[in-house]
Amino acid sequence: MVPRFATLGRIPKGVWVLGGVSLLMDVSSEMIHSLLPLFMATTLGASVIIIGLIEGLAEATALILKVFSGAISDYVGKRKGLALLGYGLGALSKPLFAIAPTAGVVFSARMIDRVGKGIRGAPRDALVADVTPPEIRGAPTDYARRWIPSAPFSARCWRCC
Numbered sequence: 001m002v003p004r005f006a007t008l009g010r011i012p013k014g015v016w017v018l019g020g021v022s023l024l025m026d027v028s029s030e031m032i033h034s035l036l037p038l039f040m041a042t043t044l045g046a047s048v049i050i051i052g053l054i055e056g057l058a059e060a061t062a063l064i065l066k067v068f069s070g071a072i073s074d075y076v077g078k079r080k081g082l083a084l085l086g087y088g089l090g091a092l093s094k095p096l097f098a099i100a101p102t103a104g105v106v107f108s109a110r111m112i113d114r115v116g117k118g119i120r121g122a123p124r125d126a127l128v129a130d131v132t133p134p135e136i137r138g139a140p141t142d143y144a145r146r147w148i149p150s151a152p153f154s155a156r157c158w159r160c161c
Helices: 004-010 013-033 038-040 048-076 079-098 104-130 138-160
Strands: none
Touching: 004 048, 013 079, 013 104, 038 048, 048 079, 048 104, 079 104
8 A cells, every 4th residue: 555645746747737727717616606696686687587597507508518528528539628628618708707797698608617617527537547647546536526625615715815
């Protein structure tokens, strides 16, 4: 059995980079999405039903696309391109929230963001598995499972500063 800290030192740089990018993207999404219903209700005057529809459709889209992005990633084999596309769509959507004059623009930005999330998840995980040596393959997954859930906490701390 390999000691824990020795295993951490053997995790490839690419895994650390993907983990950091994923954490930062999750923090940025959490900072926006936690305030979005309040913004839509008070500033844009959207009803509770409209807010619920926007949130529900966006999350459903992300979950459905996760299934297909994994299959596409395996079939095409272009994991890096799909992950970059997903992260790019997520980054592209963030400024749209700030300039949204209507709930329709918020809906479009939310859909772009969730399509990006749905596309990037499976290829990112496959990239991590591809670059990790077989004898420590579980360590990066453990690393991701421990750090990525800290995004909501980090976003709230960042927003309070």
